[in-house]
Amino acid sequence: MTTHPSPTRTSSPPGDAVVEITDLRKSFGSVEVLTNITTAISQGEVVCVIGPSGSGKSTLLRCINLLEQPTGGTVLVDGIDVTDPDCDIDRVRSRMGMVFQQFNLFSHLTVLDNCTVAQQVVHRRDKSQAEQVARSNLEKVGLADRADAFPAQLSGGQQQRVAIARALSMEPDLMLFDEPTSALDPELVGDVLAVMRRLASEGMTMIVVTHEMAFAREVADRVIFMDGGVIVEEGHPDRVIGDPQHHRTRTFLKRVLDPTHVDPDADVEPGDDRRAQIKEAELSARGEPRVSSDMRDQRF
Protein backbone atom coordinates (compact mmCIF):
# COMPACT_ATOMS: atom_id res chain seq x y z
CA MET A 1 0.00 0.00 0.00
CA THR A 2 2.85 2.39 0.69
CA THR A 3 3.87 2.78 -2.92
CA HIS A 4 0.37 2.95 -4.27
CA PRO A 5 0.52 4.48 -7.75
CA SER A 6 -1.83 7.39 -8.21
CA PRO A 7 -3.92 8.14 -11.26
CA THR A 8 -2.47 11.64 -11.57
CA ARG A 9 1.07 10.39 -11.49
CA THR A 10 0.62 7.96 -14.30
CA SER A 11 -0.85 10.76 -16.38
CA SER A 12 2.27 12.90 -16.14
CA PRO A 13 5.58 11.84 -17.61
CA PRO A 14 8.02 10.71 -14.93
CA GLY A 15 10.69 13.06 -16.25
CA ASP A 16 9.16 16.27 -14.94
CA ALA A 17 8.93 15.22 -11.29
CA VAL A 18 9.85 18.22 -9.12
CA VAL A 19 10.18 16.12 -5.98
CA GLU A 20 11.01 12.43 -5.91
CA ILE A 21 10.98 10.71 -2.55
CA THR A 22 12.35 7.17 -2.34
CA ASP A 23 12.27 4.92 0.72
CA LEU A 24 12.38 7.93 3.02
CA ARG A 25 12.81 7.05 6.66
CA LYS A 26 13.02 9.36 9.66
CA SER A 27 13.49 8.44 13.29
CA PHE A 28 13.57 10.65 16.35
CA GLY A 29 15.60 8.58 18.78
CA SER A 30 14.02 5.14 18.87
CA VAL A 31 10.70 6.29 17.39
CA GLU A 32 10.39 5.81 13.67
CA VAL A 33 8.21 8.68 12.45
CA LEU A 34 8.40 7.96 8.72
CA THR A 35 8.66 4.45 7.33
CA ASN A 36 9.73 3.91 3.73
CA ILE A 37 7.86 6.75 2.11
CA THR A 38 8.00 6.69 -1.68
CA THR A 39 6.18 9.18 -3.83
CA ALA A 40 6.77 11.87 -6.45
CA ILE A 41 5.31 15.30 -7.13
CA SER A 42 5.13 16.55 -10.71
CA GLN A 43 5.53 20.02 -12.11
CA GLY A 44 2.38 22.05 -11.48
CA GLU A 45 0.80 19.44 -9.28
CA VAL A 46 -1.06 20.34 -6.08
CA VAL A 47 -0.75 17.59 -3.51
CA CYS A 48 -2.58 17.71 -0.20
CA VAL A 49 -1.26 15.56 2.62
CA ILE A 50 -3.91 14.65 5.17
CA GLY A 51 -3.94 12.39 8.17
CA PRO A 52 -4.40 12.34 11.92
CA SER A 53 -2.17 14.26 14.29
CA GLY A 54 1.02 12.27 14.72
CA SER A 55 0.96 10.61 11.33
CA GLY A 56 4.27 12.15 10.24
CA LYS A 57 2.84 14.61 7.66
CA SER A 58 4.78 17.63 8.89
CA THR A 59 7.98 15.65 9.23
CA LEU A 60 7.61 14.46 5.63
CA LEU A 61 7.31 18.08 4.51
CA ARG A 62 10.28 19.16 6.61
CA CYS A 63 12.40 16.34 5.19
CA ILE A 64 11.88 17.77 1.71
CA ASN A 65 13.69 21.03 2.51
CA LEU A 66 15.93 19.36 5.06
CA LEU A 67 14.63 21.19 8.12
CA GLU A 68 14.74 17.60 9.34
CA GLN A 69 17.60 15.36 8.33
CA PRO A 70 16.18 12.08 6.94
CA THR A 71 17.46 8.92 8.58
CA GLY A 72 17.42 7.00 5.31
CA GLY A 73 16.29 7.08 1.69
CA THR A 74 16.61 9.89 -0.82
CA VAL A 75 14.75 13.10 -1.59
CA LEU A 76 15.36 14.51 -5.05
CA VAL A 77 14.33 18.11 -5.70
CA ASP A 78 14.69 19.08 -9.35
CA GLY A 79 16.91 16.03 -9.64
CA ILE A 80 19.23 17.18 -6.83
CA ASP A 81 19.54 14.79 -3.89
CA VAL A 82 19.10 16.99 -0.83
CA THR A 83 20.25 14.17 1.46
CA ASP A 84 23.66 14.19 -0.23
CA PRO A 85 26.15 16.00 2.04
CA ASP A 86 27.65 17.63 -1.06
CA CYS A 87 24.39 19.25 -2.05
CA ASP A 88 24.16 23.05 -1.69
CA ILE A 89 21.05 22.98 0.45
CA ASP A 90 20.76 26.77 0.64
CA ARG A 91 20.44 26.94 -3.12
CA VAL A 92 17.82 24.21 -3.23
CA ARG A 93 15.90 25.86 -0.40
CA SER A 94 15.91 29.20 -2.18
CA ARG A 95 13.82 27.61 -4.94
CA MET A 96 11.43 26.05 -2.47
CA GLY A 97 9.12 28.26 -0.43
CA MET A 98 7.86 27.13 2.94
CA VAL A 99 4.87 28.44 4.88
CA PHE A 100 4.69 27.51 8.55
CA GLN A 101 1.77 26.90 10.85
CA GLN A 102 3.00 29.65 13.19
CA PHE A 103 3.82 32.09 10.32
CA ASN A 104 7.35 32.72 11.66
CA LEU A 105 7.53 36.24 10.28
CA PHE A 106 10.69 38.10 11.31
CA SER A 107 9.28 40.11 14.17
CA HIS A 108 11.93 42.87 14.10
CA LEU A 109 11.38 43.68 10.43
CA THR A 110 8.56 45.42 8.62
CA VAL A 111 6.33 43.50 6.23
CA LEU A 112 8.33 44.84 3.30
CA ASP A 113 11.69 43.98 4.86
CA ASN A 114 10.42 40.49 5.69
CA CYS A 115 9.95 40.01 1.96
CA THR A 116 13.26 41.59 0.90
CA VAL A 117 15.87 40.39 3.38
CA ALA A 118 16.37 36.91 1.90
CA GLN A 119 16.22 38.21 -1.68
CA GLN A 120 19.10 40.55 -0.92
CA VAL A 121 21.15 37.91 0.88
CA VAL A 122 20.45 34.89 -1.30
CA HIS A 123 19.66 36.30 -4.76
CA ARG A 124 22.00 39.29 -4.26
CA ARG A 125 19.33 41.66 -5.50
CA ASP A 126 19.77 45.33 -4.70
CA LYS A 127 17.30 46.98 -2.37
CA SER A 128 15.08 48.67 -4.94
CA GLN A 129 14.87 45.56 -7.10
CA ALA A 130 14.02 43.40 -4.07
CA GLU A 131 11.39 45.89 -2.94
CA GLN A 132 9.79 45.86 -6.35
CA VAL A 133 9.46 42.07 -6.26
CA ALA A 134 8.23 42.20 -2.67
CA ARG A 135 5.59 44.82 -3.41
CA SER A 136 4.20 42.90 -6.36
CA ASN A 137 3.88 39.79 -4.20
CA LEU A 138 2.30 41.74 -1.35
CA GLU A 139 -0.17 43.05 -3.90
CA LYS A 140 -0.87 39.48 -4.91
CA VAL A 141 -1.82 38.52 -1.35
CA GLY A 142 -3.83 41.72 -0.91
CA LEU A 143 -1.53 43.44 1.58
CA ALA A 144 0.29 46.07 -0.48
CA ASP A 145 -1.03 48.76 1.86
CA ARG A 146 0.51 47.14 4.96
CA ALA A 147 4.10 47.12 3.65
CA ASP A 148 5.35 49.36 6.47
CA ALA A 149 3.58 47.57 9.30
CA PHE A 150 5.32 45.26 11.73
CA PRO A 151 4.10 41.65 12.00
CA ALA A 152 2.74 42.21 15.52
CA GLN A 153 0.36 44.82 14.10
CA LEU A 154 -1.30 42.32 11.75
CA SER A 155 -3.97 39.68 12.28
CA GLY A 156 -2.99 36.04 12.02
CA GLY A 157 -4.51 35.76 8.57
CA GLN A 158 -2.61 38.80 7.36
CA GLN A 159 0.62 37.48 8.85
CA GLN A 160 0.17 34.19 7.05
CA ARG A 161 -0.44 35.98 3.76
CA VAL A 162 2.73 38.01 4.31
CA ALA A 163 4.54 34.72 4.95
CA ILE A 164 3.26 33.48 1.58
CA ALA A 165 4.40 36.72 -0.10
CA ARG A 166 7.78 36.37 1.58
CA ALA A 167 8.20 32.85 0.20
CA LEU A 168 6.96 33.88 -3.25
CA SER A 169 9.46 36.76 -3.37
CA MET A 170 12.22 34.18 -3.75
CA GLU A 171 10.45 33.08 -6.95
CA PRO A 172 10.31 29.41 -5.97
CA ASP A 173 9.44 26.49 -8.24
CA LEU A 174 7.71 24.70 -5.39
CA MET A 175 5.76 25.75 -2.31
CA LEU A 176 5.50 23.73 0.89
CA PHE A 177 2.63 24.54 3.26
CA ASP A 178 2.75 23.11 6.78
CA GLU A 179 -0.80 23.37 8.16
CA PRO A 180 -1.00 27.02 7.07
CA THR A 181 -4.46 27.65 8.51
CA SER A 182 -4.31 25.57 11.70
CA ALA A 183 -3.26 28.48 13.93
CA LEU A 184 -5.85 30.89 12.54
CA ASP A 185 -9.18 32.00 13.92
CA PRO A 186 -11.89 30.36 11.80
CA GLU A 187 -13.02 33.61 10.20
CA LEU A 188 -9.49 34.32 8.94
CA VAL A 189 -8.95 30.97 7.23
CA GLY A 190 -10.81 31.94 4.07
CA ASP A 191 -8.44 34.73 3.00
CA VAL A 192 -5.40 32.48 3.27
CA LEU A 193 -7.07 29.64 1.39
CA ALA A 194 -8.13 32.09 -1.33
CA VAL A 195 -4.52 33.11 -1.84
CA MET A 196 -3.46 29.47 -2.01
CA ARG A 197 -6.27 28.63 -4.41
CA ARG A 198 -5.13 31.40 -6.71
CA LEU A 199 -1.54 30.22 -6.50
CA ALA A 200 -2.66 26.72 -7.48
CA SER A 201 -4.65 28.03 -10.43
CA GLU A 202 -1.54 29.85 -11.64
CA GLY A 203 0.22 26.52 -11.93
CA MET A 204 2.45 26.59 -8.81
CA THR A 205 3.62 23.17 -7.64
CA MET A 206 2.34 22.85 -4.09
CA ILE A 207 2.56 20.33 -1.27
CA VAL A 208 0.03 21.21 1.40
CA VAL A 209 -0.26 19.53 4.78
CA THR A 210 -3.75 20.47 5.84
CA HIS A 211 -6.87 19.62 7.78
CA GLU A 212 -9.08 21.62 5.37
CA MET A 213 -10.86 18.77 3.61
CA ALA A 214 -13.02 21.04 1.48
CA PHE A 215 -9.91 22.83 0.21
CA ALA A 216 -8.13 19.53 -0.48
CA ARG A 217 -11.11 18.22 -2.38
CA GLU A 218 -11.49 21.35 -4.45
CA VAL A 219 -7.89 22.31 -5.19
CA ALA A 220 -5.76 19.18 -4.94
CA ASP A 221 -4.79 17.11 -7.95
CA ARG A 222 -3.89 14.34 -5.57
CA VAL A 223 -4.46 13.60 -1.91
CA ILE A 224 -2.06 11.57 0.20
CA PHE A 225 -3.49 10.03 3.35
CA MET A 226 -0.84 9.23 5.94
CA ASP A 227 -1.15 7.36 9.20
CA GLY A 228 1.49 5.90 11.50
CA GLY A 229 4.35 7.17 9.36
CA VAL A 230 3.29 5.48 6.12
CA ILE A 231 1.26 6.52 3.09
CA VAL A 232 -1.92 4.53 3.53
CA GLU A 233 -3.68 5.72 0.44
CA GLU A 234 -3.15 8.28 -2.30
CA GLY A 235 -5.01 9.34 -5.39
CA HIS A 236 -7.51 11.81 -6.77
CA PRO A 237 -9.37 13.67 -4.01
CA ASP A 238 -12.72 12.39 -5.23
CA ARG A 239 -11.44 8.91 -4.56
CA VAL A 240 -9.42 9.34 -1.35
CA ILE A 241 -11.84 11.74 0.31
CA GLY A 242 -15.01 10.86 -1.59
CA ASP A 243 -14.65 7.10 -1.67
CA PRO A 244 -11.80 5.99 0.58
CA GLN A 245 -10.69 2.40 0.09
CA HIS A 246 -8.90 1.88 3.36
CA HIS A 247 -10.51 1.40 6.72
CA ARG A 248 -8.12 3.86 8.43
CA THR A 249 -8.89 6.55 5.88
CA ARG A 250 -12.61 6.08 6.39
CA THR A 251 -12.27 6.26 10.18
CA PHE A 252 -10.15 9.42 9.95
CA LEU A 253 -12.49 11.15 7.52
CA LYS A 254 -15.50 10.29 9.63
CA ARG A 255 -13.82 11.86 12.64
CA VAL A 256 -12.80 14.98 10.75
CA LEU A 257 -15.93 15.55 8.72
CA ASP A 258 -18.35 14.66 11.52
CA PRO A 259 -16.73 15.16 14.91
CA THR A 260 -19.91 14.06 16.72
CA HIS A 261 -19.85 10.70 14.98
CA VAL A 262 -19.07 7.73 17.21
CA ASP A 263 -17.68 4.68 15.50
CA PRO A 264 -19.57 1.77 17.05
CA ASP A 265 -16.89 -0.85 16.39
CA ALA A 266 -13.85 1.22 17.32
CA ASP A 267 -13.74 2.23 20.95
CA VAL A 268 -9.98 2.44 20.85
CA GLU A 269 -8.29 3.12 17.55
CA PRO A 270 -5.55 0.55 17.01
CA GLY A 271 -3.11 3.22 15.82
CA ASP A 272 -3.61 5.67 18.68
CA ASP A 273 -0.60 4.61 20.75
CA ARG A 274 1.71 4.86 17.78
CA ARG A 275 0.33 8.28 16.83
CA ALA A 276 0.88 9.60 20.33
CA GLN A 277 4.41 8.21 20.24
CA ILE A 278 5.18 9.86 16.89
CA LYS A 279 3.66 13.18 17.94
CA GLU A 280 5.67 13.18 21.13
CA ALA A 281 8.88 12.38 19.25
CA GLU A 282 8.19 15.12 16.69
CA LEU A 283 7.44 17.69 19.36
CA SER A 284 10.41 16.89 21.54
CA ALA A 285 12.66 17.00 18.49
CA ARG A 286 11.37 20.45 17.58
CA GLY A 287 10.86 21.75 21.08
CA GLU A 288 14.44 21.53 22.28
CA PRO A 289 15.86 24.94 23.16
CA ARG A 290 18.58 24.80 20.55
CA VAL A 291 18.01 24.61 16.86
CA SER A 292 17.31 21.02 15.87
CA SER A 293 20.44 18.90 15.75
CA ASP A 294 20.86 18.93 11.98
CA MET A 295 20.33 22.69 11.81
CA ARG A 296 22.90 23.19 14.54
CA ASP A 297 25.58 21.49 12.51
CA GLN A 298 25.22 24.12 9.84
CA ARG A 299 24.85 27.03 12.15
CA PHE A 300 28.23 28.62 12.62
Place this chain on the structure above:
Amino acid sequence: MTSPAAAGRVRRLSPRKRAQRVRWVQYAVLVVAVVVLVSVADLPQIQKVFFRGDLIVDTLTQGLGRALFNTVAYALGAFVLGLVLGTILALMRLSSVGPYRWIATVYIEFFRGLPAIIVLLAFGLLPLAFPGLEIPFGIYGTVWSALGIVAAAYMAETIRAGIQAVPKGQVEAARSLGMPAGAATRKIVLPQAFRIVTPPLTNELILVVKDSSLAYIIGLSSTSFDLTKYGRDLANTNANLTPLVIAGLCYLLITLPLTFAVRRMEAKTARAR
Protein backbone atom coordinates in the same frame (compact mmCIF):
# COMPACT_ATOMS: atom_id res chain seq x y z
CA MET B 1 -21.01 43.85 81.38
CA THR B 2 -21.87 43.91 77.73
CA SER B 3 -22.84 40.81 75.82
CA PRO B 4 -20.02 39.06 73.89
CA ALA B 5 -21.58 40.02 70.57
CA ALA B 6 -21.76 43.71 71.44
CA ALA B 7 -18.20 43.64 72.81
CA GLY B 8 -17.00 42.13 69.52
CA ARG B 9 -18.62 44.90 67.58
CA VAL B 10 -17.06 47.58 69.75
CA ARG B 11 -13.54 46.20 69.91
CA ARG B 12 -13.00 44.78 66.45
CA LEU B 13 -12.21 47.26 63.69
CA SER B 14 -13.20 46.56 60.14
CA PRO B 15 -10.19 45.60 57.98
CA ARG B 16 -10.35 48.91 56.16
CA LYS B 17 -10.36 50.92 59.38
CA ARG B 18 -7.49 48.87 60.67
CA ALA B 19 -5.48 49.48 57.48
CA GLN B 20 -6.12 53.20 57.90
CA ARG B 21 -4.83 53.17 61.48
CA VAL B 22 -1.73 51.25 60.41
CA ARG B 23 -1.06 53.95 57.83
CA TRP B 24 -1.41 56.67 60.46
CA VAL B 25 1.10 54.87 62.65
CA GLN B 26 3.54 54.64 59.72
CA TYR B 27 3.25 58.38 59.03
CA ALA B 28 3.69 59.14 62.72
CA VAL B 29 6.89 57.06 62.90
CA LEU B 30 8.24 58.85 59.85
CA VAL B 31 7.49 62.28 61.28
CA VAL B 32 9.08 61.42 64.61
CA ALA B 33 12.19 60.08 62.87
CA VAL B 34 12.59 63.23 60.79
CA VAL B 35 12.06 65.49 63.81
CA VAL B 36 14.63 63.55 65.84
CA LEU B 37 17.15 63.61 62.99
CA VAL B 38 16.76 67.32 62.37
CA SER B 39 16.98 68.22 66.06
CA VAL B 40 20.00 65.99 66.64
CA ALA B 41 21.83 66.90 63.44
CA ASP B 42 24.29 69.71 63.46
CA LEU B 43 23.16 71.21 60.16
CA PRO B 44 25.91 73.82 59.76
CA GLN B 45 28.52 71.15 60.44
CA ILE B 46 26.92 68.83 57.87
CA GLN B 47 26.88 71.58 55.34
CA LYS B 48 30.54 72.31 56.03
CA VAL B 49 31.54 68.66 55.60
CA PHE B 50 29.44 67.71 52.60
CA PHE B 51 28.64 70.92 50.76
CA ARG B 52 31.34 73.49 51.46
CA GLY B 53 30.91 76.33 49.01
CA ASP B 54 34.55 77.12 48.23
CA LEU B 55 35.34 73.44 47.80
CA ILE B 56 32.40 73.03 45.42
CA VAL B 57 33.90 75.76 43.29
CA ASP B 58 37.36 74.22 43.55
CA THR B 59 36.07 70.78 42.61
CA LEU B 60 34.17 72.10 39.63
CA THR B 61 37.04 74.18 38.29
CA GLN B 62 40.16 72.10 38.98
CA GLY B 63 39.54 69.43 36.34
CA LEU B 64 36.15 67.88 36.98
CA GLY B 65 35.35 68.03 33.27
CA ARG B 66 38.48 66.05 32.46
CA ALA B 67 37.66 63.46 35.14
CA LEU B 68 34.09 63.16 33.90
CA PHE B 69 35.35 62.69 30.36
CA ASN B 70 37.82 60.03 31.52
CA THR B 71 35.18 58.07 33.41
CA VAL B 72 32.90 58.10 30.38
CA ALA B 73 35.78 57.15 28.08
CA TYR B 74 36.94 54.28 30.32
CA ALA B 75 33.42 52.92 30.67
CA LEU B 76 32.38 53.32 27.05
CA GLY B 77 35.52 51.71 25.65
CA ALA B 78 35.30 48.82 28.09
CA PHE B 79 31.61 48.36 27.31
CA VAL B 80 32.11 48.29 23.55
CA LEU B 81 34.99 45.84 23.87
CA GLY B 82 32.94 43.73 26.27
CA LEU B 83 29.97 43.76 23.91
CA VAL B 84 31.98 42.57 20.92
CA LEU B 85 33.90 39.99 22.92
CA GLY B 86 30.74 38.93 24.78
CA THR B 87 28.87 38.36 21.52
CA ILE B 88 31.71 36.23 20.18
CA LEU B 89 31.78 34.24 23.44
CA ALA B 90 28.00 33.78 23.36
CA LEU B 91 28.21 32.40 19.82
CA MET B 92 31.07 30.15 20.92
CA ARG B 93 28.97 28.85 23.82
CA LEU B 94 26.31 27.86 21.29
CA SER B 95 28.74 26.48 18.73
CA SER B 96 28.43 22.92 17.53
CA VAL B 97 32.22 22.64 17.83
CA GLY B 98 32.93 21.24 21.29
CA PRO B 99 36.26 22.96 21.99
CA TYR B 100 34.74 26.40 21.27
CA ARG B 101 32.05 25.70 23.84
CA TRP B 102 34.64 24.60 26.39
CA ILE B 103 36.90 27.59 25.82
CA ALA B 104 33.98 29.99 26.18
CA THR B 105 32.75 28.27 29.34
CA VAL B 106 36.19 28.34 30.95
CA TYR B 107 36.66 32.01 30.00
CA ILE B 108 33.28 33.01 31.40
CA GLU B 109 33.67 31.11 34.66
CA PHE B 110 37.24 32.37 35.11
CA PHE B 111 36.62 36.08 34.62
CA ARG B 112 33.26 36.07 36.40
CA GLY B 113 34.96 34.63 39.43
CA LEU B 114 37.85 37.10 39.59
CA PRO B 115 37.61 40.52 41.22
CA ALA B 116 37.88 43.15 38.47
CA ILE B 117 40.58 44.85 40.48
CA ILE B 118 42.90 41.84 40.13
CA VAL B 119 42.46 41.84 36.36
CA LEU B 120 43.19 45.57 36.32
CA LEU B 121 46.33 45.09 38.41
CA ALA B 122 47.46 42.30 36.14
CA PHE B 123 47.02 44.42 33.05
CA GLY B 124 48.81 47.30 34.73
CA LEU B 125 51.78 45.06 35.43
CA LEU B 126 51.85 43.31 32.05
CA PRO B 127 54.31 45.77 30.45
CA LEU B 128 56.65 45.22 33.40
CA ALA B 129 56.38 41.45 33.14
CA PHE B 130 56.85 41.45 29.37
CA PRO B 131 59.48 44.06 28.60
CA GLY B 132 58.76 45.64 25.26
CA LEU B 133 55.05 44.94 25.44
CA GLU B 134 53.02 48.05 24.99
CA ILE B 135 49.24 48.14 25.26
CA PRO B 136 47.89 50.48 22.57
CA PHE B 137 46.19 53.74 23.65
CA GLY B 138 48.28 53.76 26.82
CA ILE B 139 46.36 53.99 30.06
CA TYR B 140 43.04 54.01 28.21
CA GLY B 141 43.90 50.80 26.40
CA THR B 142 44.87 49.15 29.67
CA VAL B 143 41.61 50.08 31.40
CA TRP B 144 39.56 49.18 28.33
CA SER B 145 41.08 45.72 27.98
CA ALA B 146 40.94 44.86 31.67
CA LEU B 147 37.39 46.05 32.31
CA GLY B 148 36.21 44.92 28.86
CA ILE B 149 37.52 41.40 29.38
CA VAL B 150 35.69 41.15 32.69
CA ALA B 151 32.48 42.71 31.33
CA ALA B 152 32.56 40.32 28.35
CA ALA B 153 32.25 37.35 30.70
CA TYR B 154 29.03 38.73 32.17
CA MET B 155 27.63 39.95 28.88
CA ALA B 156 28.31 36.63 27.13
CA GLU B 157 25.86 34.85 29.41
CA THR B 158 23.24 37.57 28.95
CA ILE B 159 23.61 37.55 25.16
CA ARG B 160 23.53 33.77 25.04
CA ALA B 161 20.23 33.80 26.91
CA GLY B 162 18.95 36.40 24.44
CA ILE B 163 19.94 34.30 21.44
CA GLN B 164 18.23 31.27 22.93
CA ALA B 165 15.10 33.31 23.60
CA VAL B 166 14.66 33.97 19.88
CA PRO B 167 12.01 31.47 18.73
CA LYS B 168 13.43 28.59 16.71
CA GLY B 169 10.87 29.21 14.00
CA GLN B 170 12.75 32.41 13.13
CA VAL B 171 15.88 30.47 12.19
CA GLU B 172 13.83 27.84 10.37
CA ALA B 173 12.06 30.52 8.35
CA ALA B 174 15.35 32.18 7.44
CA ARG B 175 16.99 28.89 6.49
CA SER B 176 13.93 27.77 4.51
CA LEU B 177 14.32 30.90 2.38
CA GLY B 178 17.84 29.76 1.53
CA MET B 179 19.71 32.07 3.87
CA PRO B 180 23.03 30.55 4.98
CA ALA B 181 23.50 29.95 8.70
CA GLY B 182 25.76 32.97 9.18
CA ALA B 183 23.39 35.35 7.43
CA ALA B 184 20.44 34.01 9.40
CA THR B 185 22.38 34.65 12.61
CA ARG B 186 23.44 38.16 11.63
CA LYS B 187 20.24 39.39 10.03
CA ILE B 188 17.56 37.56 11.98
CA VAL B 189 18.77 36.10 15.28
CA LEU B 190 21.20 38.69 16.65
CA PRO B 191 18.99 41.77 16.04
CA GLN B 192 16.14 40.09 17.90
CA ALA B 193 18.44 38.78 20.61
CA PHE B 194 19.88 42.26 21.28
CA ARG B 195 16.40 43.69 21.49
CA ILE B 196 15.60 41.12 24.14
CA VAL B 197 18.75 41.80 26.17
CA THR B 198 18.76 45.61 25.99
CA PRO B 199 17.55 46.04 29.60
CA PRO B 200 20.11 43.67 31.15
CA LEU B 201 22.86 45.16 28.97
CA THR B 202 21.97 48.62 30.23
CA ASN B 203 22.50 47.25 33.68
CA GLU B 204 25.89 45.98 32.56
CA LEU B 205 26.81 49.39 31.16
CA ILE B 206 25.97 51.03 34.48
CA LEU B 207 28.11 48.46 36.27
CA VAL B 208 31.00 49.22 33.92
CA VAL B 209 30.62 52.95 34.57
CA LYS B 210 30.98 52.27 38.28
CA ASP B 211 33.78 49.73 37.82
CA SER B 212 35.78 52.38 35.98
CA SER B 213 36.42 53.86 39.43
CA LEU B 214 38.84 50.97 39.99
CA ALA B 215 41.16 52.42 37.36
CA TYR B 216 43.13 54.29 40.04
CA ILE B 217 44.75 51.01 41.07
CA ILE B 218 47.05 50.98 38.06
CA GLY B 219 48.42 54.40 38.98
CA LEU B 220 46.96 57.29 37.06
CA SER B 221 48.53 60.62 36.23
CA SER B 222 46.40 63.67 36.95
CA THR B 223 45.22 63.97 33.35
CA SER B 224 43.92 60.41 33.40
CA PHE B 225 42.10 60.69 36.75
CA ASP B 226 38.60 59.28 36.75
CA LEU B 227 35.82 60.85 38.84
CA THR B 228 36.39 58.79 41.97
CA LYS B 229 40.15 59.27 42.05
CA TYR B 230 39.75 62.98 41.35
CA GLY B 231 37.17 63.43 44.09
CA ARG B 232 39.10 61.30 46.56
CA ASP B 233 42.33 63.22 46.11
CA LEU B 234 40.62 66.56 46.65
CA ALA B 235 38.73 65.15 49.62
CA ASN B 236 41.96 63.88 51.20
CA THR B 237 43.82 67.14 50.67
CA ASN B 238 41.05 69.17 52.25
CA ALA B 239 39.89 66.62 54.84
CA ASN B 240 36.40 67.30 53.56
CA LEU B 241 33.80 65.21 51.78
CA THR B 242 32.46 67.86 49.41
CA PRO B 243 34.56 66.77 46.37
CA LEU B 244 33.38 63.18 46.81
CA VAL B 245 29.76 64.32 46.92
CA ILE B 246 30.26 66.19 43.66
CA ALA B 247 31.95 63.18 42.09
CA GLY B 248 29.08 60.97 43.24
CA LEU B 249 26.54 63.31 41.71
CA CYS B 250 28.48 63.17 38.45
CA TYR B 251 27.99 59.38 38.32
CA LEU B 252 24.26 59.93 38.59
CA LEU B 253 24.61 62.52 35.83
CA ILE B 254 25.89 59.69 33.62
CA THR B 255 23.67 56.81 34.66
CA LEU B 256 20.27 58.46 35.07
CA PRO B 257 19.99 59.87 31.51
CA LEU B 258 21.27 56.51 30.27
CA THR B 259 18.49 54.62 32.02
CA PHE B 260 16.00 57.15 30.74
CA ALA B 261 17.22 56.94 27.13
CA VAL B 262 17.08 53.16 27.11
CA ARG B 263 13.57 53.21 28.53
CA ARG B 264 12.54 55.57 25.74
CA MET B 265 14.20 53.37 23.14
CA GLU B 266 12.45 50.28 24.49
CA ALA B 267 9.06 51.96 24.30
CA LYS B 268 9.81 52.95 20.73
CA THR B 269 10.85 49.50 19.55
CA ALA B 270 8.07 47.79 21.51
CA ARG B 271 5.82 47.95 18.48
CA ALA B 272 8.28 45.81 16.53
CA ARG B 273 8.16 42.99 19.07
